[in-house]
Amino acid sequence: MPEESTIHRAVQLYEVLQLRHSVFLMGEPGSGKTSVRKLLMAALRQENEKVLLRDLNPKTVHSADPYG
Secondary structure: OOOHHHHHHHHHHHHHHHHOOOOOOOOOOOOOHHHHHHHHHHHHHHOOOOOOOOOOOOOOOOOOHHHO
């Protein structure tokens, strides 16, 4: 079962995604980035929402590319 803090972070991520067309999840290893992303994706898919995820290696793309 997800912890309360993980659920809270997933809700925060969802709220940010309502305002922005893309976001970057950054942080220390083990800080829960992947867990929060997976939790939010599972919740959205359960509600039949379309989910598009693109992992980018920041070393391989020009800094303006992710912004469209």
